[in-house]
Amino acid sequence: MLIEARNLSYEYMPGTPFQVEALKNITLGIEKGSFVGIIGETGSGKSTFVQHFNGLLKPTSGQLLVNGKDIWSHSIDLRALRTKIALLFQFPEHQLFEETVFKDVAFGPRNSGLKGKELAGRVRMGLEMMGLDYEIYRDRSPFTLSGGEKRRVAMAGILAMSPEVIILDEPTAGMDPLGRQNFLEQIERLHREENLTVILVTHNMEEIACLADKLFVFSRGKIVLQGSPGDVFASAEQIREIGLDVPSLTRLLQELKKKGKNIRTDLFTAEEAAAEILCRLGGRDRL
Amino acid sequence: MSMQSITLGHYIPGNSLLHQLDPRVKLISLFILIVALFLIKTFNGFFFYIFFIGALFISSRLPWKYFFRGLKPVLFIVLFTLILHFLFTKGGEVYWRLGALTVEEMGVFMGTFMTLRLILLVVTTLLITLTTSPVAFADGIEHLLRPLRPLGVPGYEIAMMMTIALRFIPTLMEESDKIRKAQMARGADFETGNIFRRARNMIPLLVPLFVSAFRRADDLAVAMEARCYRGGEQRTKMRELKAHFLDYVGIFTVSGICLAIFFTGI
Amino acid sequence: MSKIIEINSLTYHYPLEGGGVIKALDNLSLKIAEGEYLALIGPNGSGKSTLARHLNALLLPSEGEILVEGLLTSREEYRWEIRRHVGMVFQNPDNQIVATTVEEDVAFGLENLAVPPEIIRRRVAEALEMVGLTSFSHHAPHLLSGGQKQRLAIAGIFAMQPRCLVLDEPTAMLDPRGRREVLETLKRLNRTEGITVVHITHFMEETLEADRIVVMDKGRLVHEGQPTDIFGGDIDLESLGLEMPAIPRVVKILRAGGLEIPAGVLDVNQLVNFLC
Numbered sequence: 001m002l003i004e005a006r007n008l009s010y011e012y013m014p015g016t017p018f019q020v021e022a023l024k025n026i027t028l029g030i031e032k033g034s035f036v037g038i039i040g041e042t043g044s045g046k047s048t049f050v051q052h053f054n055g056l057l058k059p060t061s062g063q064l065l066v067n068g069k070d071i072w073s074h075s076i077d078l079r080a081l082r083t084k085i086a087l088l089f090q091f092p093e094h095q096l097f098e099e100t101v102f103k104d105v106a107f108g109p110r111n112s113g114l115k116g117k118e119l120a121g122r123v124r125m126g127l128e129m130m131g132l133d134y135e136i137y138r139d140r141s142p143f144t145l146s147g148g149e150k151r152r153v154a155m156a157g158i159l160a161m162s163p164e165v166i167i168l169d170e171p172t173a174g175m176d177p178l179g180r181q182n183f184l185e186q187i188e189r190l191h192r193e194e195n196l197t198v199i200l201v202t203h204n205m206e207e208i209a210c211l212a213d214k215l216f217v218f219s220r221g222k223i224v225l226q227g228s229p230g231d232v233f234a235s236a237e238q239i240r241e242i243g244l245d246v247p248s249l250t251r252l253l254q255e256l257k258k259k260g261k262n263i264r265t266d267l268f269t270a271e272e273a274a275a276e277i278l279c280r281l282g283g284r285d286r287l
Numbered sequence: 288m289s290m291q292s293i294t295l296g297h298y299i300p301g302n303s304l305l306h307q308l309d310p311r312v313k314l315i316s317l318f319i320l321i322v323a324l325f326l327i328k329t330f331n332g333f334f335f336y337i338f339f340i341g342a343l344f345i346s347s348r349l350p351w352k353y354f355f356r357g358l359k360p361v362l363f364i365v366l367f368t369l370i371l372h373f374l375f376t377k378g379g380e381v382y383w384r385l386g387a388l389t390v391e392e393m394g395v396f397m398g399t400f401m402t403l404r405l406i407l408l409v410v411t412t413l414l415i416t417l418t419t420s421p422v423a424f425a426d427g428i429e430h431l432l433r434p435l436r437p438l439g440v441p442g443y444e445i446a447m448m449m450t451i452a453l454r455f456i457p458t459l460m461e462e463s464d465k466i467r468k469a470q471m472a473r474g475a476d477f478e479t480g481n482i483f484r485r486a487r488n489m490i491p492l493l494v495p496l497f498v499s500a501f502r503r504a505d506d507l508a509v510a511m512e513a514r515c516y517r518g519g520e521q522r523t524k525m526r527e528l529k530a531h532f533l534d535y536v537g538i539f540t541v542s543g544i545c546l547a548i549f550f551t552g553i
Numbered sequence: 554m555s556k557i558i559e560i561n562s563l564t565y566h567y568p569l570e571g572g573g574v575i576k577a578l579d580n581l582s583l584k585i586a587e588g589e590y591l592a593l594i595g596p597n598g599s600g601k602s603t604l605a606r607h608l609n610a611l612l613l614p615s616e617g618e619i620l621v622e623g624l625l626t627s628r629e630e631y632r633w634e635i636r637r638h639v640g641m642v643f644q645n646p647d648n649q650i651v652a653t654t655v656e657e658d659v660a661f662g663l664e665n666l667a668v669p670p671e672i673i674r675r676r677v678a679e680a681l682e683m684v685g686l687t688s689f690s691h692h693a694p695h696l697l698s699g700g701q702k703q704r705l706a707i708a709g710i711f712a713m714q715p716r717c718l719v720l721d722e723p724t725a726m727l728d729p730r731g732r733r734e735v736l737e738t739l740k741r742l743n744r745t746e747g748i749t750v751v752h753i754t755h756f757m758e759e760t761l762e763a764d765r766i767v768v769m770d771k772g773r774l775v776h777e778g779q780p781t782d783i784f785g786g787d788i789d790l791e792s793l794g795l796e797m798p799a800i801p802r803v804v805k806i807l808r809a810g811g812l813e814i815p816a817g818v819l820d821v822n823q824l825v826n827f828l829c
Contacts, residue, residue: 041729079474094466095491095495148597174755228440243730249800269368270792274802278807281828308655383808513635514640515637522665523663523664523668525657525674
């Protein structure tokens with residue numbers, strides 16, 4: 001197991017009247033090379049949870065292990081860990097601060113001690129992985145870029161650390177459909193080609209359905225559902241109750257099945273769903 | 288999240304007599320009481336004052352610990368004053384001597400006197416701030432500044448600024464927490480190094496925070512304009528401040544105490 | 554049906570920092586009917602927000618004109634009247650809340666209009682009731698959820714008794730529950746209170762129940778029509794950086810595959826009813 005939580009609990013402001021139990025006894029494992037979706041509504045604890053993965057938060061009780069080692073044991077260097085397990089927060093364009101794109105993207109790798117050619121190489125790599133031309137962007141001020149470009153630069157800053165795992169918290173929030181689609185395609189490619197382990201935190205079910213191998217659904221600080229997207233969306237009622245939505249394609253297939261049609265419900269693209277419908281229903285009663 | 292519980296001015300909600308008083312009355316009373324504190328010349332005067340404040344404190348039903356917590360930041364100044372007077376104010380009987388150092392009667396008197404004055408000053412202020420919500424404060428200040436409007440004192444605007452500041456403090460605290468973590472995730476170090484290094488390390492936190500604050504200010508200005516805000520002139524208030532019988536009693540009592548101190552010379 | 558807003562040949566130039574101008578809106582004409590639910594879609598940078606800000610005189614046309622209930626937005630003397638009639642809700646829920654309690658925030662607009670205190674209190678109570686936040690009247694706004702914050706913003710406008718509500722991506726930062734809450738509130742405002750709604754969004758599914766959809770690209774109005782027209786499959790939304798909602802996309806493929814699905818099938822229930 002690459003990342004493993006064992007009976008992990010977390011409380012905000014313990015010992016004060018404002019104490020809130022944000023995570024309750026979470027146990028889960030994430031395998032190397034997987035694409036995992038962590039979903040739940042705002043305040044469900046999903047963001048709090050992933051901040052444990054790179055030691056930004058310390059569990060109140062329980063353990064967080066990376067490669068089998070408790071990250072809060074003394075032998076672990078948390079700053080080094082953070083370059084391996086990179087976390088991109090929501091609206092990452094808000095963290096840009098340098099005068100040039102180069103310097104901003106270089107911030108992460110420079111903090112882990114890289115210099116000179118090696119550093120420049122990393123910056124180039126990060127920018128190119130996000131489809132940004134190094135020569136064109138390196139000397140521009142990040143503050144003059146468009147919203148979409150800023151987000152890519154922020155993402156490049158994470159990739160330049162050459163991480164093994166990237167955790168993305170609502171990476172497409174506020175983007176238009178095309179921007180969303182391009183961004184996700186890029187993530188998907190990185191996952192496939194660079195064998196990056198990707199952990200996507202989101203409440204957008206349509207998005208995650210066709211990307212993730214495994215979903216963990218959070219509600220009120222607990223994991224309430226887990227499994228492949230198909231398994232998870234089978235509990236449509238429960239998903240709606242905890243403030244989320246089932247993708248409309250899934251709802252369509254489920255409704256058809258409920259009406260007695262013999263049809264698969266674990267298809268997440270319009271093409272697959274349409275093909276399935278044509279194949280199962282098309283010929284018989286309509287054509 | 289962790290920041291949401293921080294209340295500015297440490298207002299403790301309640302419904303005691305003090306909580307219910309008009310904020311204008313409380314602000315004026317605070318001013319009068321501070322004047323009174325500086326008029327007091329004898330320990331008898333202090334006893335009289337402590338008796339009054341003590342009664343208010345008990346009626347306010349505030350927990351003791353808030354006063355101790357409020358006194359903590361000024362503890363150093365209080366001790367400093369005390370020691371300074373003990374060692375360097377001379378006159379009267381010599382109580383204690385060590386080489387050139389002496390502690391004399393006048394020093395002990397002045398030290399105790401000043402310390403008491405300082406502590407009472409803080410306690411009186413706390414009594415008011417702990418029982419007045421920041422919003423009521425802003426309201427009170429706005430009203431008290433109204434007569435100064437012809438002189439160009441923008442009371443409405445000051446109150447509006449205070450309200451907006453109060454509104455956005457929790458939001459910006461959350462934001463700074465988030466940016467701090469985001470930069471830590473990129474290997475930023477906010478905890479080690481000497482003071483200059485640390486100050487420089489704050490840049491990745493401060494620049495985005497300022498950018499964000501400006502963006503919010505910009506958004507807010509547009510939103511306010513869209514809701515027909517055009518300065519303080521001709522605005523009405525959902526809840527107008529209205530002084531009640533108790534408020535008048537309060538202001539008379541406080542003024543009476545101040546006058547009594549002044550005329551009896553205690 | 555009477556027109557509440559009339560936009561005639563609107564052009565708007567943005568001055569660029571290093572000199573020169575950008576044409577954010579280009580000769581755009583549009584009429585919005587009283588009581589209509591209008592959805593406005595288009596890729597980022599297509600001019601949607603710029604257009605929205607023209608509807609209540611936050612921006613003024615470089616060329617052309619806008620009439621709100623017959624009043625020219627470019628005339629200074631009508632500005633406040635226009636802003637009272639056309640309220641706006643913005644994308645970021647945090648950046649439009651002014652006051653430190655929910656009810657004070659709803660009262661803000663009314664206070665600006667110098668409405669007498671007793672009437673303010675009544676209208677604030679009504680508005681909070683309308684958006685379902687009555688039990689939160691004395692809460693601090695930063696403790697509300699995203700959806701609640703946007704409903705608070707809507708209440709603040711509703712209290713001013715507007716004729717039209719313009720919302721600039723009000724659900725962009727919300728989770729599914731928040732989005733549902735906001736959409737239901739908008740529907741109620743439109744259906745039961747008869748308020749005209751102009752709803753800008755990136756989520757195509759939110760537009761399926763609109764009376765009319767307007768598609769913008771590069772500062773121009775490129776398509777307009779009912780949801781069945783826009784998502785009927787004849788318009789290439791992808792090339793505009795938009796997407797078909799899932800069900801119309803399936804319908805399109807099914808049609809290509811030989812199923813004769815009638816026009817107007819846009820959501821899950823309609824399609825299931827047709828197929829079964």
